[in-house]
Amino acid sequence: MDIPAGELYLRLLVEDALDPARAARDPERELEAAGEALVAVGLVGASLPADLLGLLRLARALRTDPTPWPLPRPASPPAPHQPRPEAPAAPRAVGIGPVDLAQPGGSLRVVSVAVGADGATIHAAFDADPTSGDRSAHRPGPLRGPATRRSRPGPPASSRAPGAPQAPGSHRRHAAEPDSPAAALRGLRIGAGDAEPVGIGPAGRVPTAPGSWRLAGRAAGPLGVSTSGADRAGDDRGGVEILAGGRRVARLGLSAARPPLSGRDHRRSPAALWVAGALDRVAAGVSPGPVGPGVRALLSVGALEATGSLAHQAALLDDLVPGGDPDALDRRWRSQVERRAAAPVVRGDWVLGAFVDLGAETVRLDSAHAGPDGLWVLGACGPSPEGRPPVTLSAYDDLLDAYSLVGPYRSLPDAAAWRLAPELDSRARSLRIDVTGSEREASVELSLR
Amino acid sequence: MNRDWERLASPVESLVACGPNRHRLRWQDGVLTAVDHRGDPDLPDRDGEEMPECSAVCAAWQRHREDPRVLVLGARHPGDPVRVSDETLARLREEPGADPADLGLLRLLGLDPLLQRRLHQQVAAHLASSVDPSDRATLEAATTGRLRPVLDRWAGRREWETTLTATAGGAYDPRRPLAVGVGPEWLAEVWGNHLAVVSGHLVFAVTERDRRRTRVTALPAPGRPLRPLVVKGPAPWRALLDVGDEP
Numbered sequence: 001m002d003i004p005a006g007e008l009y010l011r012l013l014v015e016d017a018l019d020p021a022r023a024a025r026d027p028e029r030e031l032e033a034a035g036e037a038l039v040a041v042g043l044v045g046a047s048l049p050a051d052l053l054g055l056l057r058l059a060r061a062l063r064t065d066p067t068p069w070p071l072p073r074p075a076s077p078p079a080p081h082q083p084r085p086e087a088p089a090a091p092r093a094v095g096i097g098p099v100d101l102a103q104p105g106g107s108l109r110v111v112s113v114a115v116g117a118d119g120a121t122i123h124a125a126f127d128a129d130p131t132s133g134d135r136s137a138h139r140p141g142p143l144r145g146p147a148t149r150r151s152r153p154g155p156p157a158s159s160r161a162p163g164a165p166q167a168p169g170s171h172r173r174h175a176a177e178p179d180s181p182a183a184a185l186r187g188l189r190i191g192a193g194d195a196e197p198v199g200i201g202p203a204g205r206v207p208t209a210p211g212s213w214r215l216a217g218r219a220a221g222p223l224g225v226s227t228s229g230a231d232r233a234g235d236d237r238g239g240v241e242i243l244a245g246g247r248r249v250a251r252l253g254l255s256a257a258r259p260p261l262s263g264r265d266h267r268r269s270p271a272a273l274w275v276a277g278a279l280d281r282v283a284a285g286v287s288p289g290p291v292g293p294g295v296r297a298l299l300s301v302g303a304l305e306a307t308g309s310l311a312h313q314a315a316l317l318d319d320l321v322p323g324g325d326p327d328a329l330d331r332r333w334r335s336q337v338e339r340r341a342a343a344p345v346v347r348g349d350w351v352l353g354a355f356v357d358l359g360a361e362t363v364r365l366d367s368a369h370a371g372p373d374g375l376w377v378l379g380a381c382g383p384s385p386e387g388r389p390p391v392t393l394s395a396y397d398d399l400l401d402a403y404s405l406v407g408p409y410r411s412l413p414d415a416a417a418w419r420l421a422p423e424l425d426s427r428a429r430s431l432r433i434d435v436t437g438s439e440r441e442a443s444v445e446l447s448l449r
Numbered sequence: 450m451n452r453d454w455e456r457l458a459s460p461v462e463s464l465v466a467c468g469p470n471r472h473r474l475r476w477q478d479g480v481l482t483a484v485d486h487r488g489d490p491d492l493p494d495r496d497g498e499e500m501p502e503c504s505a506v507c508a509a510w511q512r513h514r515e516d517p518r519v520l521v522l523g524a525r526h527p528g529d530p531v532r533v534s535d536e537t538l539a540r541l542r543e544e545p546g547a548d549p550a551d552l553g554l555l556r557l558l559g560l561d562p563l564l565q566r567r568l569h570q571q572v573a574a575h576l577a578s579s580v581d582p583s584d585r586a587t588l589e590a591a592t593t594g595r596l597r598p599v600l601d602r603w604a605g606r607r608e609w610e611t612t613l614t615a616t617a618g619g620a621y622d623p624r625r626p627l628a629v630g631v632g633p634e635w636l637a638e639v640w641g642n643h644l645a646v647v648s649g650h651l652v653f654a655v656t657e658r659d660r661r662r663t664r665v666t667a668l669p670a671p672g673r674p675l676r677p678l679v680v681k682g683p684a685p686w687r688a689l690l691d692v693g694d695e696p
Binding site: 055071 | 530532533544551586591597606613
C-alpha cells in the first residue's frame with residue numbers, strides 16, 4: 001500500500017507541533033503554509049490542511065492548564081461560495097475609456113468594455129464620495145474625490161492600436177442616478193450598431209482601497225459585434241455605446257482583438273510553478289510568507305528538486321526579507337526587494353485585446369489601467385485543472401525590472417483583474433506579460449508609450 | 450480487524466462521576482461496560498445526553514472506537530498532559546449548538562489514562578487493518594508521535610528516522626542505528642500494552658502472546674542486531690531470558 005506522502009507530511013508536522021522539543025516556532029503557520037503548497041500541486045485534498053489545523057489547535061488547547069474556552073473546533077468551517085470562473089472562449093474587441101459618470105454616491109469610471117461573440121464584459125472603478133448624502137457606499141478611511149480621477153491626454157480612442165494609450169478628449173463626465181457601486185453598474189446599458197442596447201446582468205465588486213471598488217459586469221445579452229476590424233469609431237454607427245438613464249453618454253471605438261496566442265510547452269513541474277509564484281508574491285510584498293514551509297513540504301515528498309535554484313532562492317528570501325544582502329538573490333526577486341519602497345507614478349489606459357490558449361487553461365487580457373491604486377490588468381481566466389497551481393502572471397519591463405501580477409479577483413464568472421506589484425517604474429516604456437499555465441506559457445507585449 | 454493485541458491487554462477498571470455517584474467503567478476483551486448500569490436498556494447508537502454519564506461514556510466509546518482523531522488529540526506518553534476537566538465538559542454541555550459528537554470525544558479524552566490507552570489501541574488496530582492509504586498515513590504519524598518519545602527515553606534524544614513497515618516484525622539495520630521501522634501493529638500491541646521498552650530492550654514486535662509469558666523481538670541498544678526475547682508479564686513487563694537460553 002502506498003502511503004500518501006503529502007498527507008503523511010502534514011500529519012507528521014502535527015506530531016512535531018505537539019512535541020515541545022521538536023515544534024517549529026509557529027507550528028500552525030508552518031502547517032498552513034505546507035498545506036497550501038501541497039494542495040496547490042494536488043498532493044492533498046483541499047480540506048485536509050484546515051481539518052488538521054483545527055485538530056492541532058484543539059490538541060494544543062487540551063494541553064494547556066486551564067483549558068481555554070471556548071475550545072477550538074476541529075472541523076473546518078465550510079468554504080465561502082466562490083463563483084466558478086468560466087474559461088474564456090474567444091478573443092474580444094476592446095473599447096477603452098475612461099468614461100466618468102458623476103453620481104450622488106460617488107463617481108463611476110468605466111475603464112473598458114470587452115465585446116465578443118461569446119458575450120460582453122464592462123470593467124469599471126467606483127470611488128465613494130464622502131461629501132455625498134448617500135452613505136450606502138461609504139467605508140471608513142481616506143477617500144479620493146472624483147476630481148482627482150482625471151485621465152491624461154492621449155491620441156483618439158478610435159485610432160489606437162492594441163497597447164496604445166488613452167485618447168485626448170475621451171474623458172467624459174455625465175450625470176447618472178445609481179446609489180451604490182453595484183447599482184452604479186446595473187444602471188447602465190451597452191449597445192452596438194442598430195441592435196437594441198442590453199442591460200448589465202451579473203455584476204460583482206471587489207474593494208481595492210477604503211471607499212474604492214473595482215467592478216465588473218456582464219452584458220445581459222449578445223451585442224452582435226465582430227471582434228475583427230471592429231475599430232469603426234469614425235463611423236457614427238460603429239464602436240460600443242454606453243447608455244445611462246436611457247440616453248447615450250459615451251461611445252467607445254473598438255480596437256480589434258489580437259490573433260489568439262497559443263502557449264509554448266514548458267517543462268516546469270507544478271511544484272516549481274507554485275514556488276515561483278509564492279516567491280513572486282513574497283518579494284512583491286503581497287504575501288507575508290514564509291515560503292520555506294511550503295518548499296520543505298514539496299522537497300520532503302519529492303515534488304521539488306532539492307538542488308534546484310528555486311529551493312535555494314526560497315531559503316534566501318525567507319532569511320533576507322526584510323534586510324540582508326539582496327545581491328544573493330535572483331534578479332527577479334532582488335529587483336522587487338530593492339524597489340519595494342519606491343512608488344513612481346504612472347497613469348494611463350491601454351488596450352490589450354489578447355486571448356491566450358495554454359492548453360489546460362485559457363486567459364483573456366482585455367486592457368490595462370494605471371491609476372492611483374496601481375496598474376491593473378483586466379480580463380478573464382478560467383479555472384486550472386484540479387490539483388494544479390493557478391495560472392501565474394508575471395512581467396518584465398524594458399529596464400528588466402521584474403513584477404508579479406497578483407490576483408486574480410473573481411467577482412463574477414467571466415471577469416478577473418490582476419494588480420501589478422510592485423509599482424510600475426515610471427521610466428518603463430513597455431511591459432512583457434508572461435502568462436504561465438500548468439503546461440504552457442506565452443507572452444503578451446504591452447507598449448506603455 | 451486483528452485482535453491479537455487484546456490477548457496481552459489486561460482488564461482496566463475506573464470510576465467516573467455519574468450524577469451524585471461514582472460508578473465503575475470496565476474495559477475487558479475489547480468491550481467497555483458501565484458496570485453499575487448493566488440492567489439498563491440498550492444504549493442508542495449516538496453520543497446521547499439523556500442518559501447516565503457512565504452510559505454516555507460507553508456510547509461515546511462505541512462511536513469513536515475507530516475515530517482517527519482520538520490518536521491526534523490523545524496523549525503520546527504518560528507525561529503528555531491532556532486534560533478535559535468535568536468543568537470543561539459541563540460548559541460544553543451548556544453551550545448552545547454544541548455538537549454531541551464533540552462532547553462524546555472530549556468525554557473519552559477526560560477518562561483515566563489507562564482507559565484512554567485501550568481506546569488508542571482499538572483505534573490503532575482498526576487503522577492497521579484498513580486498506581485505506583489515508584488511514585495508513587494517520588497510523589504512521591500516530592506511531593511516530595508515540596515511538597519518538599520512547600526512543601528518546603531509551604537512548605537519549607537523537608534525530609531518529611522512524612517509519613512504518615509493511616511487515617509486522619518491523620525492520621532494523623545496525624548500520625543505520627537511528628533508523629527504526631516498526632510494523633502497523635506496534636502501536637496497539639507494543640506501545641498500548643506497555644511493552645515498548647522492557648528491561649532496557651526496545652521491543653519491535655510480539656511473536657507469541659500470553660499475558661504472563663510472551664515472546665518479542667527486541668533491540669538491546671542502538672547499532673546492535675534485533676534478538677528474540679522472552680518477557681514476563683503482566684505490565685510492568687521484565688525480560689526473563691533470551692530465547693536461546695530457554696530450557
